[in-house]
Amino acid sequence: MKMLRAVIAVAGTLGAVMAPVAAQADYPEKPVEFIVPWGPGGGSDTLMRIVANNIEPYLGQAMPVINMPGVSGTVGLAEASRRTADGYTVSQVHEGLLVANETGLTELNWDDFDPIGLMTVSPQFLVVNADRPYETFEEFVAYAQANPGDVTMGVTLGGVPHLHAAMIEEAFGIEFSYVGYEGTGERIRALVGGNLDAAIGDIASSKQFVDNGDLIFLATGHPERMEQTPDVPTFKELGGDLELMITRGIVMPKGSPEEARDALETALRQLASDQSFIEQMNNVGSEVGFRGQADYADYLTDLTETVQRLSTRLAP
Template identity: 70%
Template structure:
């Protein structure tokens, strides 16, 4: 009995010692990063900056797998089905909450484990050059005189749809909506002359603006953006509109707490990495880190806001 008791004590001590070791061992291999959007858009660009800079902080690579489709919900559906072992992460933004509210998907933000909010990107109203208008005031006058004639590229049932509807409402306009899967796709359509305007961001549109293929009409930030100092905010133009996309990292529901904590710590370290901060700002976004608890609270509050705008988003 004494020997058995002694062995039991040894095993118990060993298990206590082993528990933190398991947390320290994660991750033992690369963690797959599902980006539910097409290459070239704002989400893809910013997530590649995370993937390209995380290894010194996490210890392993985050290879990106693009899975676009149905407003970002195809990739998120796949992510939700992956093993909850900490070796799959994905990216969400406001689009998931809008897609849930409009019935595009039965997935919801709380079907995942929020790990960290990483960036915020102000959104722009971007236009194809035309003789009909050269600034926002002229655009509003033209759109009001031609209701339903101005085509706007959005992700139907997504955040760009919400933002466009907010612009419509604020300035008494009526757009003709054209749906695209991601920012990169609709900006390319805009450059090709297939749209009049679109909702875009700096990372997808600035190069085209600089070479004269597109023009920024207004930005949804509270203050003018350093990269585009000549572009007025919607607030300056007479509407209290704040249009931004925040992007964060999630894991499948039920992922081990030690894996979530380790990933959160690596992302927080990355959020303080000067190289990453500079690259993110050069891509037209700001680093805005919030850890697990704060990110969960942010998504919960945002969900209530989106629900309050359900009539605007109704098909």
Template identity: 65%
Template sequence: MTFLPPQSSESRSTRLKLAIGGLVLGTTLGASAATLAQSEDYPSKPVEFIVPWSPGGGSDTLMRLISNHAEEYLGQPMPVINMPGVSGTTGLKALSKREPDGYTVGQIHEGLLVAHHTGLTPLNWDDFEPVAAVTQSPQYLTVNADSPYTTYEEFVDYAKEHPGEIRFGVTLGGVPHIHAAMMEEAEGLEFRYVGFEGTGSRIRALVGGHIDAAIGDVSSSGEFVKNGDLRFLAVGSAERQEETPDVPTFSELGHPELKLNIVRGLIAPKGTPEDKIAVLADAIQALSEDEDFIQEVKNAGAQVHFEGPEAFADYLETTDETIERLSGKLAK
């Protein structure tokens, strides 16, 4: 018969500690695995997409193209929810109050920055998590086809001879407002501003003759130009656009500083986890390489312009500094 030596209390204590340590380690590893599995399952339900503008405008048209293709690359639908109001800030205020769980995103462009620096909202771009820039849209000086000016030079001459008479449709405190103010400064003009919520409503007003000029784009105004209802006088891109080869750039007309462009992208509530931001950004990057999507965006008068979270944040920060400098011109 073999006898085992009696175990000391110290030995029993050591074995007990090792057993407990192994149990804790196993539990921790199990929790980590569960967290990883949960992250890999994201998204497991639709991701709501708040577009803070009215249906029919440039932002709505382009964001619906993203929505139409999102499920193929994200694995879940991304239904658009229009929340217009107060120059695009109503929907973004709602977005800022959503849970940062990755299941709500919103659309942003330079308009939020303008609204912030003109006092319309305390929110700014850095109150959210940038996800990705997706499109850019050259902006046009647009007038009614029945207007007495057929060229940019004639428009400027008329505006100088009739200060304060041209009814210029803008989104008050928005990007079109600051674009128009840039034109005023460049040419020494004075417009009478009329406010609208979104591009669609002001372009319809321009077609109806209720205003004399507006900032438009191909997606909202191109068909009206083709039909002979409206006329493009100048475009704010660096080069003439393929869709409108006869429309000169502001640079050609002697004003290279008039760079009128809108970059649209996605943001998420502050605090949304980085891994979920990365999943969203990767899906948008894959979408940006889809030839069908590229063509649809082009047909809508814009261009695909992808930037990831960091690059998009850099763009917003730089643009914010410019808008802060110019925003004082809107206080009138």
């Protein structure tokens, strides 16, 4: 009888130990809300909706997108950082957060979150209104050199587009007048409307307007000409040692459960190998470049050093 009671006691103990494991294996038990800290229509919104629209077969739950734009993406990220770290809120970061932190726009930085996975790499383009007196990059530079400060450039002030535009100024000896907008979609709409001369954009936000003749891609920040825009030269071809890229990754609030982080990382890794997903990303001018939790954290650590070196030229 004593032995029977001992067996029962051990079984009960094992059950108590194993119960949380079984519960962990059930994650996620409900949809995971995705706070995209930029407005509709821009590169982040377009690309992250592709992630959200394709993740359910691998995650087992839907990932509804909530747009929370404002202050260079920091409003939505601040909200995400305050959410309960239970695995049911995710958000997106790119180089803009690191620049905003370095320039004093926000105290938040990537290490205030748990990085889960880098997903996309998006080359940036110099885009101009088609009604302006230049159709090539060489004509654009000649005009800007002859008229310092006359070209109005749409950027996110104190953000990555501002950094990229400043790099173009430095490389080609020109000077812009900056106009700030929240997100790529907003500034591209202003460019199409004739309220700007030029902007930093990407294929996701701009190609439809290039195709219909409203805008012109003058140069790409990709190191090589892209399949989607074979006639657009690279900055390197044009004489500038520039690569203008934005990477986007998924994060959770700091301290999220390990099982949630691991489950989402696994789902994102599987999604990154899905050919339909890859094609959808390529069709909007982005490349899939997955890195898991550890590799993504290492990447962001290295990127911080780069941003600290380059962002000294910026004023938010």
